[in-house]
Structure formats: structure tokens, C-alpha cells
Amino acid sequence: MRALTAFLGAVLSVCVSAETIFSSTYDIAVTARHFFNDSNRIDDVSLYSFSKGVELKTDASGSVSEFKWRLSVYASFDDKDEDRRYADFREATLTYDWHELSFTAGFTRMFWGVSESINVVNVINQADIRDNINGKEKMGQQHFSVQYNGDASELQVVYMPVFREQVFGLRPSFLLPISDRAKYEDGHKEGGWAARFKQYGDQSEWAIGYFSGTRRIPNLVISSATQTVTMFHPQTTNILFDGIYLGDTFSPKLELKLGRELGKHFYSANIGIEYPVYPDMWNLNELTFVAEYLKDSRGLEAETIGQDDLFVGAKGVVGTQSEFRLLFGHDLETSSHYFELSGQYRFNDYARLTFQAVGGIDVTKNDRLLYPLENEKYTTIKIHYAF
């Protein structure tokens, strides 16, 4: 894999010359992260409450002869958290189009799904939870893919030779330090295979997919003996379905995952609706209400915080300067709550402020994934300059 990475790096270096670039952007941000409570570590280790840092995002794309390329790099430095000092290739791809076929190799992020809360079918990429605990920021995934692009359908086959492990920051803390050594079912550590067929219809689209490999999201196992939390990655095989219908007033959506892990079958489904309005008041250009219900047959052993949860939310655009997103989750089984508020304010055409506040409220101990967030509520503020 190092040879492949080096080869891609060399090829991209050739590609990334001024003559071949379609566009490039640079986004530099100063960041601040504040935790409202002391750390929830049960080993009485005190962790920081406030940290600051910088982030850099670059994104360039272009073409060389018949090949299209894209390079997107993310880098972060945090003054208190060593695990938040890293760089990642979000995208580093070469694509060759031949008639209706596209051949791609490199690092990429593939988004599968239609939901706004938790995308149960978005299984390809590892989440970068150091960047965002909600799992929506993804790390680049090494892959080879072939895609057939029809007029009303697409078929994609993906091979991922490398598995990328999840990396945790010091905070939000999960009660104990995360062990450096993750465990894998039967020692298998596989990027895996995936395929997806997508059909576009009148006012609708749907996709059916398949994935087999090491599950990206680990189970977190607390070990009293070692006083650590160990990541355990099972092997998983999934059949995936997602679809949306664009109605005149609202749009129903569905994501469904049928899977087999550790010898057991399971399902995970997210069903919801999206209701956009265009109010002519308060300078609101767009306001969309979302309601989604997520059910996972694995119950409290589910891989995400949603196992029997109702999510409601709204997202909107105010004038030309601001946008916001609010999500509130209620667990019907444990009565725990989750909230997330994020937004952006644009100072001018170059500088903007982004913020996020995340946490759990009234979380019970048996909600093991959400429980740590009860005392790990935090907010981040970033001031960006993009050019």
C-alpha cells in the first residue's frame, strides 16, 4: 500500500502543475474548542477544557490529457490534544473516462444515503471524529472503482485494499483512555468490497448496494483490567437500500441496512421526511424541517447513537450571510437526548465564522455511546479565511 500511495503521489505531483489546474482553494482557520464540564474520566485523569489550534484545507482539481485529478488535503494542529495534530488526504484521485465508464484510483470520500441525522448506509469511509464527533466528516479511503454512468442509472464497483482505523481525540472522552491497539474479528483487517446500483426516476431516486469488509465503526469495550477502552472491529456484510421521493410539499426518505455480524443478522433503518418552506420573512431564504426515526435491531449494541431514536431538526439560510443547522434526538428506549447546533456567519467574501455545539442531555448509563457526551458537551468556534 505504501508503494501505491507513493505512486499516486508521484503521478499527482506531475499532474498538479499550473497548466493542468482547473481550480484550487485554500481555507485557513483558527480554532477554539471548549468543554463545559470537567472530563468524565473514571480514572481521575484531568483533561483540558479549552484548546486552540489551526486548520488548513486545500482543494485542487484539474486534468492531464484524458485524466482528471483531484487533490484535497486536511491538516489540523491542536495545542492541547496530540491526536488532533495530523494531516489527511481527503481526496487524491485520478479518473479516466471511457465512454460511459469511469475508472478511478486513489483516496476518496463516497457519500451514500439520503438522511440528515445518521446515514446508516454510508459505510465506505472511516469517520474523522477528531474533526467532528457526529461522524459526518470522513477520512479519505484508498480505493479502485469502476462506474457505469447511464442516462437514468449508475452502477459502481469498489475495491478498498486498506482498512483505516478510527482515531479518537483526548476529548470527548469515553470514560477511559482509548487503547492504541484495536482488535479485529479473527484478525481480519480489510478495506473490503462494495457495489451500488442507483436508479433515477421522475421525482425520485433509489439505490441498492452491497458491502463486505471490516466495519468502520468499532465497538468500544471497556476493560477493567487494563483500565482502557478497546476498539473492536467486527467483519460485516451489508445489503443497503436508500431512496427519496420528491413530493409537492414534502419528501419521504428511507435508508435501510440488512447485515450479518458476529454470526447474527441485524437491520438498521432510518425513515424520515424533509419539508422545505420558503418563508418571505426574517430574511430567511430557505428553511427545511426534518423528522427522522432510526431503529436498529441490535438495540444498545448498535454501532451508532441511534437505535430507537427520533430526530427532529431544521436547517436554514438567512440572507446571504448566515446559515444554521439544528438537530435534536430523543431515544425512545432510554429517554436520553442528543443535540447538535451548527452554523456559519460570513463576514465578507473571504472570512467567515463557523460554530458547533454538541452534547447529550439526561443520558442514562446504559446508552453507552451517548453517555460519555453527557459530560463532554462542547462547542467549537472557527474563524476561516478562504481564497
Add this chain to the structure above:
Amino acid sequence: MKFNITHFHRYSIKASVMLTLLISNMVFAEDDVLRKGWEIAQAIEDRDLGFGDSKANVKMVMVDDTGTETLREFEFRRLEVEKKGDKSLIKFIFPADIRGTALLTHPQASKGDDQWLYLPGINRTKRIQSRNKSGAFVGSEFSFEDMTDKSLEEFSYKFIKTEPCRTQNEAFEYDAICNVIERIPVDNTSGYSKQIVWADQEEYRIIRIDFYDRKETLLKTMLSSGFELFDEHYWRPKHVDMFNAQSGRKTRLNYVDISFNNGLSERDLSRRSLRGG
């Protein structure tokens, strides 16, 4: 005075004939203005047929009611598709944080257009609701409805009058007479109850449109100027201003680097094109 039934009968016949003639004239006149309105709309549409494809870089300047300006730049590609409506692709260039964000539109004749929004930051292509087109396009005074191609059948038409173009658009460079027509959207989900269109008689350039909201109140006025002839046949305005009569805000589109016959194909305005070059 005696009532003369013969005279009454004669006058009744005369009155009936006159009334019939009057109603007939009104019906024919109404048919006439509808027919003429349709013919003018047809001529405007036919004037632009055969352009093939076009590209332009567009600077969009949004001015709020305090005078504060916000700039957006995008590339606008358009592919002529007979009968179905022209496909379009808008790819943002500026500000840098939204560079690469793209909106692809494939018109559908009898229902909402197919639209996809590409978000490069998360590599996500999202199918979006296009049925309610009255939403503002990136916060400007142009709605999504304004940004999509219109076919003749999407409106009913009525001729109103003729008048000098410059009386309604002082920035129009030519000393021309305009046909004024009213067009009413057939789709009842349109954000407009009617539009009044001014187009010059010689070249059928649309120089002004007044948009009326569902309450039939003047909502916006669009003025075009800086017309330039391309390929010796196709007129395009270099400046399009949209004034919101109700909020006081305005948006100006400045078209630069307009070009035709770029060799664009269906593939260049496909979902695949959202992501790259």
C-alpha cells in the same frame, strides 16, 4: 302617447344586432390579443433556436436594502435540447469556500425539473426539491424559477400594447419599439401570478419583465442591457438587473466571456460532470 309595437320591434332588432356585433367584436378582439400574444412569444422563442450550447462566466452582485454588496461568481453552461428544454449547469467559482458547488438542472415538461446539488466539501450529490421554485437562488433576487429555461407551453399569453422600449428601460441601447405581452404561468406552483414582458419588435430581445406575486402585486422587475450579437444571430445581454419592489433589494448579473458552439455534449451536463472539470 300610444305604445307603437312596430317601432319597439324594429328598435329591438337593431339593438340585438348591435349587441351581437359588439359581443362578437369583443370575442374576436380577445381571440386576437391571445393569438397575437402567442405569436410574439413564439417569435421570441424561435429567435433563439439553434444556438447549440453556450458558456458564460457570471458575476452576481447582490445589494441589500442598506447598500451592502455581496459577490458570487459562477460558470453557467447551457445545452440546447429540443422539445425537452435546455439543460443547465451552474458551477460556483467565488467565494472560495463554495468553489465547486454546482447545480445541475434537467427540465421536465410536465412536472418539476430534475435538479441536483453537488457539495464538494463532503463529495455529496443531493437531489433537491424543484417543485417550489420560488425560493431565492443563493440568496439573490433571482428565484430558482427565474434561473431555469422556459418553454412556450409553460404560459398562456395575451398581447397588451406597443410602446418605445426606452420608456420602460432607459439602459436599453437601441431606439426600438417594444411589444408588450402578458404571460401567465400554467403551473399553479409557480411563485408568480403573471409576468409582463417587453420585447423589441425587430430582434425580439427581452428588455424588461415585471413579475407579479400570487397576490397580483408587483414583486420584481428585471431589466436587461448591454446586448451583444454572437455568431451573427444570437443576442445576449451583458447586464441583467433584478429589482425587488417590495424589499428594496437588487441583484445584478454581469455576463463575461460569453461563448457559443463550445462543443458541449449531454455528458458535459450530466450528473458525472458535477464533480469534475
